[in-house]
Amino acid sequence: MSYLMLTFTLIIAVLLIIRKKMKGVSCSVDRDMTGEVVVITGSNTGIGLETAKHLAKRNATIIMGCRDMQKAKQAVAQIMQETQNKAKIELFQLDLSDLDSIRTFVKSVKSKFDQITILINNAGLFGLIEKRVTKQNFEMIFGTNYIGTFYLTEQLLSLFKKENQNRILNVVSYIQKFDSPDYSFFDSNKKYEHIKAYFQSKYYLTLYSLYLNEQYQDSLNLKSVSIHPGVIDTEITRNLCSSIKIINIFLNSFLRYIYTFFIKTPIEGAQTTLHTALINFNQLAGGKYYKECKVEELKQITIKYAKETYNFTNDFLSKLKY
Structure with missing residues (x-):
């Protein structure tokens, strides 16, 4: 009996250690953000909503940019309730898969604000089993996660003023060790591989963070970073899991309770975003990749590829008259 008890205790201890590691660290920095104007995409749910809540407090x-306005209005009501109606929020519709929607969103923001200080590119898409394309005929995942985010950011740059301490925070993912950018993802006729499309989109976005920091750290007093939030129980993760049959069966069984025991909640997943938004500006490592509230070096993210992908993307959109 004592042997079984010892074995059981060791198993529980190991599981708790794994859980603690999976759940990640908490943001330990704080500051008053009076006067800051923060744009957050995909802020009606998941880590975007948690980020909006905590920065509003x-x-x-x-400034919330959301595709589903019904869910977004519910999110605004939730934030107002949690802040005793003290939160300052503006809500505009934004569909990152449609460049015309992005134009309209930017026009709406500029009609009410003459400056912003933080842009949090949080919205993302994954787990589409069947191939879909955007209004401008990009593969949907790559077009939303990278091209839409790129275009939005470029259109908002004029709202960053040099006298402020400006930040662009790009929520990415685990960055695979790609040898170089794969420009075939700009071709909607490419064979559809949704997992590769997702990771390439986040790789491109990480390169874009480095480019933005290099290009505007002096002229706009702007720092740009990439953020890996970890594996989180959000809509995007559930879409991914449902697209993989074995995992979907796993999650729809009683074993889902084990899954949720280890995976991060949205507030746990928002900690690194909050860290990079709240940390003293002079301590923020511009151009870097943040994971668990600290910098993780990525040798495959180089300024050479960052400039190359920026120029390719910019030229590509220019040919489309965007």
């Missing part, structure tokens, strides 16, 4: 003005 610190007196930032939040």
Whole structure:
């Protein structure tokens, strides 16, 4: 009996250690954000909503860009309730898969604000089993996660003023060790592989973070970073899991309770985003990749590829008259 008890205790201890590691660290920095104007995409659910809540509680003005306005209005009501109606929020519709929607969103923001200080590119898409294309005929995942985010950011750059301490925070993912950018993803006729499309889109976005930091750290007093939030129980993760039959069966069984025991909640997944938004500006490592509230070096993210992908993307959109 004592042997069984010891074995059981060791198993529980190991599981708790694994759980603690999977759940990640908590943001330990804080500051008052009065006067800050923060744009957050995909802020009606998941880590975007948690980020909006916590920055609103610190007196930032939040501009929410969301595709589903019904869910977004519910999110606004939730934030207002949690802040005793003190939150300063503006809500505009934004569909990152449609460049015309992005134009309309930017026009709406500029009609009410003459400056912003933080842009959090949080919205993302994954787990589409069947191939879909955007209005401008990009593969949907790559077109939303990278091209849409790129175009939005470029259109908002004029709202960053040099006298402020400006930040662009790009929520990415685990970055695979790609040898170089694969420009075939700009071709909607490419064979559809949704997992590769997702990771390439996040790889491109990480390169774009480095480019933005290099290009604007002096002229706009702007720092740009990439953020890996970890594996989180959000809509995007559930879409991924449902697209893989074995995992979907796993999650629809009683074993889902084990899955949720280890995976991060949205607030746990938002910690690194909050860290990079709240840390003293002079301590923020511009151009870097943040994971668990600290910098992780990525040798495959080089300024050479960052400039190359920026020029390719910019030229590609210019040919489409965007």
